[in-house]
Amino acid sequence: MKLQHQLNIAFTALLVIIMGIASIVIYSLILDLLIEDERRQLEQSGEVIVNLMTDQYGSMNIQHFNEVLEQQDLQLFLYDRNQDAVLFSTMSNEIAEGFYQSNDFSDNTEALWEYGGSNFVTSRILFYPESLGLELILLTPMSDISAVQQDFIFLIIVVFLIGAASAGVISYFLTNKLVTPLTRLKWQMKKIEKRQFDQIEEIEATGEIKEVGQSVYEMAQELQRYINSQQTFFQNASHELKTPLMTIQGYAEGIKDGIFDENDKEKGLEVMVTEVSRLKKIINEMTLLAKLDSAPEVYDESEVDLGQLTERVVDRALPIANERGIELSHQVKEGLVISADEEKMLQALLNLVINGIRHARTVVKIEISRTRDEMLMRIEDDGEGVAPDMAPHIFHRFVKGKNGETGLGLAIARAIVEQSGGGIRLEDSSLGGAKFEVFFRK
Known part of the structure; x- marks a missing residue:
């Protein structure tokens, strides 16, 4: 798989995971907020009812309370703490009994009740004075906030899909910007492999890729200089070695063919000895240079x-x-x-x-x-x-x-x-x- 595709997948997957976790956290927080808001509304409704009943029926006559509560379009209980008994409910006796059996009415810390496989949000309001032990318990099913939940889930899914698409587009452009210089750098390396040093170009990039590209460019220039110096070296070496060899060969052939007299022969032998010494010196120095370059142990x-x-x-x-x-x-x-x-x-x-x-x-x-x-x-x-x-x-x-x-x-x-x-x-x-x-x- 190409590097660009790997980066696209990794970048998109990372953003999707982050967005997924964020969506779950936000959903959980929103759900808690919806429950709290529902409880707050129930509490406000309950306080209005309690205040109304207290103002109209200061004697706290239970019969009067029941008459008022029957008129409310709410799911509620009138609960007596002292007796641990339900005095009145706007729901049927069967349902009221089911709630009483499924939940602990005396536990005023329980925010959610369960009945018939459904959850209900509760809110409890005390009558004053507290010594009466009367408490108004209001309920609303969680299904009432399901519509809000569904809308919120839909919005999360929409945002999630838009975010995933945006992440894909952004990752494409970012990775393309990152990978394109690397691709160009690869082609420059191919030119080096083919020794096309004169065709090496500097690539446009940023950060570490720019530094690597500059290093490759400088390496190519140095390789070009090295190859040129090696060619020059062999040309010069062949010239320097050829000159004394030709001189030695000329005098040797002249002496062999007898075309020199005694004086010229002596002079030729002296020149041959001198050129041999010069040739030996060149070879020794070339050998030393080669050892210095390739054999650090010397x-x-x-x-x-x-x-x-x-x-x-x-x-x-x-x-x-x-x-x-x-x-x-x-x-x-x-x-x-x-x-x-x-x-x-x-x-x-x-x-x-x-x-x-x-x-x-x-x-x-x-x-x-x-x-x-x-x-x-x-x-x-x-x-x-x-x-x-x-x-x-x-x-x-x-x-x-x-x-x-x-x-x-x-x-x-x-x-x-x-x-x-x-x-x-x-x-x-x-x-x-x-x-x-x-x-x-x-």
């Missing part, structure tokens, strides 16, 4: 002192800086510790520092500090910086500047930092070049 976390880690980075990068005539300075705040794989974090920072040395003119600065919200490592240089069109892609694989090597160093650095629960961002340096900030939230 990441051995421990407590790492950033001060000591920075010293190790400087020791390894200093020869390269000296060779290029670059000043390498560092400033570290003591006592800063993070949880990371020390060897891999060393490689990540070393990649960033060597990248800075490669593009710097005169200086590369390393600074590690702590702010209120994060621990921060800044690596900046005074080079030309990163071109604006390249900045959004600088951490992608095989993206490199004019002095870059494999284009994998920054991608590896980002993967290692993110695996450690941190992040990395690129900004412009006050020195004029690029500034890489590695941060770890507290």
